[in-house]
Amino acid sequence: MKKLTALFLALMLLLPVIALGEEYAGEIVIGIYEPASGPNGAGGKQETLGIYYANHLAPTVELSDGVYKIRLEEVDNQSSNDKAPTAARTLVDAGASIVLGSYGSGVSIAAADIFDAAGVVAIGISCTNPQVTIGNPLYYRICYLDPFQGTVLANFAMDEFTAKKAYTLAQLGNDYDVGLAYYFTEAFKGKGGEVNGETFPLGTSDFTAYLTSAVNAGAEVIFSPTSTEFASQIITQAAANGIKIPILAGDTWDSSVILDAAKGTDMSVSVSTFFDEGDTSSAAADFVKGFKEWLNANPDKLANNGGNDIVAAVSALGYDGYMVALEALKLADSGEREDIAEIMADVTFNGVTGAIVFGENGDAVRDQAFIKKSNNETGAWEFVKVQSVSE
Numbered sequence: 168m169k170k171l172t173a174l175f176l177a178l179m180l181l182l183p184v185i186a187l188g189e190e191y192a193g194e195i196v197i198g199i200y201e202p203a204s205g206p207n208g209a210g211g212k213q214e215t216l217g218i219y220y221a222n223h224l225a226p227t228v229e230l231s232d233g234v235y236k237i238r239l240e241e242v243d244n245q246s247s248n249d250k251a252p253t254a255a256r257t258l259v260d261a262g263a264s265i266v267l268g269s270y271g272s273g274v275s276i277a278a279a280d281i282f283d284a285a286g287v288v289a290i291g292i293s294c295t296n297p298q299v300t301i302g303n304p305l306y307y308r309i310c311y312l313d314p315f316q317g318t319v320l321a322n323f324a325m326d327e328f329t330a331k332k333a334y335t336l337a338q339l340g341n342d343y344d345v346g347l348a349y350y351f352t353e354a355f356k357g358k359g360g361e362v363n364g365e366t367f368p369l370g371t372s373d374f375t376a377y378l379t380s381a382v383n384a385g386a387e388v389i390f391s392p393t394s395t396e397f398a399s400q401i402i403t404q405a406a407a408n409g410i411k412i413p414i415l416a417g418d419t420w421d422s423s424v425i426l427d428a429a430k431g432t433d434m435s436v437s438v439s440t441f442f443d444e445g446d447t448s449s450a451a452a453d454f455v456k457g458f459k460e461w462l463n464a465n466p467d468k469l470a471n472n473g474g475n476d477i478v479a480a481v482s483a484l485g486y487d488g489y490m491v492a493l494e495a496l497k498l499a500d501s502g503e504r505e506d507i508a509e510i511m512a513d514v515t516f517n518g519v520t521g522a523i524v525f526g527e528n529g530d531a532v533r534d535q536a537f538i539k540k541s542n543n544e545t546g547a548w549e550f551v552k553v554q555s556v557s558e
Contacts, residue, residue: 192233195502197222197492198240198263200255200278200289201270205246206369206394209424210481211270212471214292215241217485218267219468220461225489228496235502237493244274246394251277259285264502265495267488270481272296272313273342279303286504288495288511292488293418293441293481296346300528305508309488309523310418310441311533313343317350319536319554320415320439324388325358327437327551328413334386335364336377336401338393347392347417367397374401378410392417399428406432413437421480421539421548423473430546439536442480442520443550454483454519477547480520480537487518 199218202211219239227234240261244254251269255278258266266282266289269275275294282289283305291299291308295316300306324330333355337344345366352362363384365377378401381389389412391401398420405414406429413435416425421440429436444455459476462468469476495514499506516523526532535555539548 190234191227191236192230193235193502194238195228195235195496196238196240196261196263197489198242198258198261198266198268198287200242200244200258200266200268200274202246202274203241203243206396207246207271207274207419209395209473210293210419210422210479211243211246213422213473213479214268214270214481214485216462216468216471217458217482217487218489220458220482221486221489223461224457225493228493230496230500230502235496244269244271244278246271246274248273248277251275252281254278255281259287263287264504265290265492265507267292267485267492269294271343272299272346275299275306276342279306282306286508288504288507290488290491292484294343295418296342297528297530298342298346300530304529305511307511307525307529307531309491309518309520309531310484311536312530313347313417314350315533316417316439316536317347317352318354319538320390320417321351321354321358321360323437323439323538323554324355324390324415325360328388330387330413331360332385333360333362333388333390334381334384334412335362336374336381336389336391336393337364337366338371338397339366339368341369341393343417343419344392344394348390351390351392371397372400374404375408378405378408381412382410386412388412389414390416392419394419395422395424398422399424402428402432402434402436406434411435418480423475423477423479426477426541426546426548427473429541429543432543434541434543436541437551438539439554440480440539441537442478442483443537443539443548444478445550450517451483451519454478454486458482458486483519487516487520487523490518491516491523
């Protein structure tokens with residue numbers, strides 16, 4: 168009798184495994200290649216949250232031979248170009264069929280050869296430097312590029328502030344910072360403006376001398392497309408020194424870290440970004456509502472979002488990135504790397520950040536950006552306008 172009881176219990180324990188085998192045809196791994204630490208850690212966590220939320224809503228994909236469970240495999244590239252290749256290899260070795268990321272163009276560029284050699288398609292989410300995809304046939308991206316973003320911000324600087332003199336400040340050796348500062352400078356000069364620019368080394372904590380240079384140069388706007396870690400210091404130190412020159416930045420500054428630094432000051436901080444949580448379109452509104460509920464239900468997720476439920480544009484892009492990956496699996500009707508690579512250029516998706524269609528070099532075709540300004544009383548973003556390069 169004891170043997171029969173033991174056999175019965177053993178069979179009962181096996182039932183979930185049997186049921187799982189009947190429910191899923193297999194498992195497909197999607198890699199998350201993002202910074203969870205380093206200067207870009209805050210933004211990387213918010214981008215990753217968007218991916219996890221999408222997986223929460225769509226944890227499986229149906230192919231012709233059955234339903235496959237999606238397993239997310241996450242690595243921390245530590246915001247470091249030197250450590251990026253090792254992180255990328257970890258995802259390759261983990262069997263990732265397709266990879267999402269990264270927040271930060273430098274780490275994306277540094278990983279491209281690793282993904283290409285393994286035949287793994289990577290979908291850049293918010294890495295805006297053109298070099299991410301140029302010469303890297305398996306790297307695609309769903310955001311706009313820095314030549315576009317730099318021109319948008321140069322136009323905004325002149326339209327909004329009637330600025331004729333600008334000062335740029337970027338981190339030395341950072342592909343995103345230096346690249347975007349260059350494109351802003353070229354566009355600003357092309358419209359008849361004057362630009363003075365400087366770079367600072369990694370590890371800088373005192374920006375007083377740089378801000379003083381901006382004042383002495385007669386700058387009417389400061390353009391500083393840095394990581395959020397440096398951004399908060401630049402804003403705080405400018406306010407402490409009574410410098411009220413409007414500050415402009417790119418998508419990395421679309422973060423609650425920036426809002427916290429600007430709150431209670433007289434600083435004017437404006438950013439270009441990919442998404443506005445006040446967008447009233449049904450897809451965007453549904454995403455914002457569901458994402459906020461999902462965040463607020465878990466203290467750890469809320470903490471990774473900066474301790475509030477403000478919806479960062481990179482979270483919306485992360486959501487779209489995951490959904491684009493699912494569309495690729497469906498179109499390929501496969502989780503095999505070579506099958507995905509063969510069809511990736513033909514993938515399309517109507518996302519919460521807009522329609523995603525891949526054009527030249529695997530870059531999404533984008534023609535407008537959202538401009539937002541910090542409300543330093545409420546600690547929230549205020550939508551300013553949709554800006555294009557033609558304005």
